[in-house]
Amino acid sequence: MNNVLLEAKSITKKYDDTRYVLKEVDLVIEGGQFIAILGHSGSGKSTMLNVLSTILKPTSGQVFYKGKDITRLSKRDIASLRRDDIGFVFQHYLMLPNLTVRENIQIGNQKENNDIDLEKLCDLLGINQLLERYPYQLSGGEQQRVCIARALIKNPAILFCDEATGALDSDNSKNIICMLHNIKKEYGTTIIFTTHNKEIAKTADRILQLEDGQIIEDYMNQQILSPEHMKWEI
Amino acid sequence: MILLFKYLSRDLIKKKSMISVLFLFTVFISFMYFFVHFSIDKNWLILNEILEQNGNLSADEAKYYTALQNNQILIRNITVAMMSIFSIILFMFMKNFIHKNETNIGHILSMGFLEHDVIIALVFATACFSIIGSLVGLVLGYFGSSILMNANMETYLINGIVKGINIKTLLIGTLLTTAVFCVVTYATGIGMGRKDVALMIKHMDKKEPHPGLIEALVSRFPIKDKFKFKLTMKNISAVLFIVVAVVTFNIMFVLSVSLFFSGKKIIETQTTNRDYSYDVSYNNYMTNNNQSETEDIYYLKEEGTIELEGDTLQYNIVGLDHTSSLFQLVDKNNKAINIEEGIILNPELEENYGLKVGDEIHLIVAGEAYAIPVVASAVNADLKTIYIPKQQLAKMLSQNSMSYNGVLTNRRLEDGVVTTFEDKIATIQRGLTSNKASAVINQSIGVITGCLLIYLALLIGLNNNMKSILIFDLLGYNNREVNKVLLNPHMILINIFFWITLPIGVYVARGIQIMTSIQTGDYMPFQINIVTVAYMLFILNLLCFLVRALFAIKIKHIIYAERQAEFLQEW
Numbered sequence: 001m002n003n004v005l006l007e008a009k010s011i012t013k014k015y016d017d018t019r020y021v022l023k024e025v026d027l028v029i030e031g032g033q034f035i036a037i038l039g040h041s042g043s044g045k046s047t048m049l050n051v052l053s054t055i056l057k058p059t060s061g062q063v064f065y066k067g068k069d070i071t072r073l074s075k076r077d078i079a080s081l082r083r084d085d086i087g088f089v090f091q092h093y094l095m096l097p098n099l100t101v102r103e104n105i106q107i108g109n110q111k112e113n114n115d116i117d118l119e120k121l122c123d124l125l126g127i128n129q130l131l132e133r134y135p136y137q138l139s140g141g142e143q144q145r146v147c148i149a150r151a152l153i154k155n156p157a158i159l160f161c162d163e164a165t166g167a168l169d170s171d172n173s174k175n176i177i178c179m180l181h182n183i184k185k186e187y188g189t190t191i192i193f194t195t196h197n198k199e200i201a202k203t204a205d206r207i208l209q210l211e212d213g214q215i216i217e218d219y220m221n222q223q224i225l226s227p228e229h230m231k232w233e234i
Numbered sequence: 235m236i237l238l239f240k241y242l243s244r245d246l247i248k249k250k251s252m253i254s255v256l257f258l259f260t261v262f263i264s265f266m267y268f269f270v271h272f273s274i275d276k277n278w279l280i281l282n283e284i285l286e287q288n289g290n291l292s293a294d295e296a297k298y299y300t301a302l303q304n305n306q307i308l309i310r311n312i313t314v315a316m317m318s319i320f321s322i323i324l325f326m327f328m329k330n331f332i333h334k335n336e337t338n339i340g341h342i343l344s345m346g347f348l349e350h351d352v353i354i355a356l357v358f359a360t361a362c363f364s365i366i367g368s369l370v371g372l373v374l375g376y377f378g379s380s381i382l383m384n385a386n387m388e389t390y391l392i393n394g395i396v397k398g399i400n401i402k403t404l405l406i407g408t409l410l411t412t413a414v415f416c417v418v419t420y421a422t423g424i425g426m427g428r429k430d431v432a433l434m435i436k437h438m439d440k441k442e443p444h445p446g447l448i449e450a451l452v453s454r455f456p457i458k459d460k461f462k463f464k465l466t467m468k469n470i471s472a473v474l475f476i477v478v479a480v481v482t483f484n485i486m487f488v489l490s491v492s493l494f495f496s497g498k499k500i501i502e503t504q505t506t507n508r509d510y511s512y513d514v515s516y517n518n519y520m521t522n523n524n525q526s527e528t529e530d531i532y533y534l535k536e537e538g539t540i541e542l543e544g545d546t547l548q549y550n551i552v553g554l555d556h557t558s559s560l561f562q563l564v565d566k567n568n569k570a571i572n573i574e575e576g577i578i579l580n581p582e583l584e585e586n587y588g589l590k591v592g593d594e595i596h597l598i599v600a601g602e603a604y605a606i607p608v609v610a611s612a613v614n615a616d617l618k619t620i621y622i623p624k625q626q627l628a629k630m631l632s633q634n635s636m637s638y639n640g641v642l643t644n645r646r647l648e649d650g651v652v653t654t655f656e657d658k659i660a661t662i663q664r665g666l667t668s669n670k671a672s673a674v675i676n677q678s679i680g681v682i683t684g685c686l687l688i689y690l691a692l693l694i695g696l697n698n699n700m701k702s703i704l705i706f707d708l709l710g711y712n713n714r715e716v717n718k719v720l721l722n723p724h725m726i727l728i729n730i731f732f733w734i735t736l737p738i739g740v741y742v743a744r745g746i747q748i749m750t751s752i753q754t755g756d757y758m759p760f761q762i763n764i765v766t767v768a769y770m771l772f773i774l775n776l777l778c779f780l781v782r783a784l785f786a787i788k789i790k791h792i793i794y795a796e797r798q799a800e801f802l803q804e805w
Contacts, residue, residue, distance in 0.1 A: 079347065080346065
């Protein structure tokens with residue numbers, strides 16, 4: 001495996017000293033994949049995503065990004081990693097309400113040299129006409145597309161999506177999944193997507209199934225479903 | 235970084251009522267500082283130049299010089315006090331802002347911004363806010379200073395009082411205050427990044443909230459519906475803020491009322507049991523062997539030094555051998571004091587320096603030191619004056635017992651320097667108004683500040699209950715019941731805090747007034763009575779009623795517009 005991007009070794013996360021959310025999880029992620037982390041509510045999928053993406057410290061274990069242990073990085077180095085290499089999309093959009101769409105996207109990019117063109121990205125996500133609007137003027141689906149644009153504007157190596165379609169209706173959800181696949185194709189971004197929806201998982205290259213804080217299944221998807229053909233029955 | 239600043243500052247401005255109150259605070263602080271300094275700085279410089287060139291000042295100039303000095307001390311103390319209070323409020327406001335915006339801040343951190351970047355953006359917003367506030371205060375202070383200058387002109391009969399400020403004062407009033415507030419904001423943000431970003435985004439704490447001190451405390455009280463108070467007091471910082479607000483309100487109010495009435499008290503004491511028309515003084519010692527045959531009071535007066543622990547006071551020592559209907563010294567119970575061996579105190583020494591009957595005073599008269607016990611305290615003693623038997627003072631001055639250098643009389647005497655009683659009182663009155671003009675204006679602003687603080691604290695307290703209120707609404711409680719459960723306990727609490735902290739307020743206000751009185755050298759008797767307390771209670775409850783009504787209207791609007799979910803969702 002030469003293309004290892006992210007590696008988790010024996011990560012454990014517990015709250016209140018007794019409540020285990022993740023138990024000794026090992027994981028290797030290669031670049032350029034769309035990975036679905038599938039699990040019920042409370043299975044630990046969001047916690048795993050947060051630990052892998054540096055926004056939650058594990059109680060024990062290590063996470064390596066391109067061979068470097070990111071659980072031991074300084075705050076400044078973690079910030080730099082998030083600034084340059086990691087993008088996030090959350091379930092509840094989390095747009096900054098006082099900034100326009102354009103500003104909301106721009107705030108996601110702190111790189112001096114950036115090869116992603118804002119207009120082109122917005123075109124791809126179908127939000128070009130919304131750039132001067134404020135979040136309250138957008139629908140949920142539009143807000144989520146703006147959040148994806150904000151996460152991608154810096155051209156991150158990995159995009160972490162935590163139940164990114166969880167607050168959307170079926171049409172909007174389908175659109176978002178299609179767009180994420182297009183982005184993977186266009187920019188080669190690795191996408192890690194948590195969901196409880198099996199149909200979404202079917203569109204992924206690799207599926208990890210979590211239960212009680214442990215990976216109970218981890219397999220490459222041999223029958224990848226095209227997002228356009230998803231049946232939206234939850 | 236610019237976008238981060240833009241977002242945070244816009245989000246701050248969105249909190250209109252809080253920001254307006256905080257802005258008013260900065261304007262008040264700046265206004266108080268500049269309106270006094272605009273009327274002092276240039277004149278202080280001019281008088282100092284005159285002193286350097288001539289070596290002395292005219293009598294009016296000297297009095298004005300002292301008044302300027304006093305005003306500088308007063309405004310320094312008031313500014314420090316106001317800035318301390320404001321710093322506490324700013325700290326709590328920023329803490330609350332960061333807490334409420336935790337999700338968005340966590341989100342910003344997830345984009346690769348540092349905790350430091352967020353803090354710097356907040357500091358920058360504070361700096362802008364404070365600079366604008368201090369500049370507004372500066373402009374208002376420039377115009378407001380005319381009032382104080384006119385008062386000074388009338389009091390000291392000095393022409394050529396000019397308006398002006400020096401660079402140092404300007405920098406202190408704008409940049410230094412801003413720097414202090416920036417440091418406070420910076421301190422608020424420290425530790426923000428200790429929490430995991432994921433938990434910040436979900437607005438979650440690592441540990442489940444456990445019932446704490448407040449719950450334990452409420453459980454111990456034998457009150458009905460304890461849950462109301464548990465809900466009201468669930469946010470300890472909001473409760474603490476209410477306590478701080480009530481204490482500040484108490485201090486400011488008591489101080490203001492006391493300062494206002496202290497002048498009246500002085501005039502009252504200086505007119506009590508005095509029925510003479512003239513105070514005649516002589517440059518040389520005179521002798522009259524028939525002193526006891528008239529109603530007139532012959533006295534000996536000499537300037538002496540009272541030595542206290544670490545302090546020396548220049549005081550008039552007046553020797554009397556008897557009092558009469560023209561002038562009678564009385565104690566607190568309005569009982570006449572007999573002149574006997576020992577010192578009769580005036581209220582300043584008793585109140586400001588803690589001297590009492592039985593204490594021994596170290597006195598220096600005509601270069602000789604004496605230790606004399608205090609035998610009584612006269613409420614109507616002259617300002618800066620203590621009394622001893624005339625015979626005793628005559629001995630100290632090596633004069634015979636029939637000597638005198640002053641007479642209190644109703645007869646128009648031809649010799650000596652004659653001061654009418656009316657002139658004497660007018661001079662005292664003039665000194666009182668001039669020296670306390672800025673103090674009273676500043677204290678009035680202090681009272682407004684106290685009221686604003688109560689408004690703010692209550693608003694924060696009620697806002698913290700917004701979620702509970704809306705949950706109660708969704709549970710089917712009607713408006714009246716919701717108000718009873720969640721708004722009324724605040725009113726009860728604030729009244730309880732008022733009574734509990736009133737002694738603290740009185741104690742601190744008295745301390746401040748005594749300190750100011752000692753520093754300025756002007757005696758300001760501390761004044762408080764039941765009417766003051768009733769007045770304070772009325773104002774406090776009026777404020778509570780107002781805030782409660784405004785808040786109830788706000789809640790009603792939310793419920794009518796069916797926007798409960800919007801306020802209840804975590805995200």
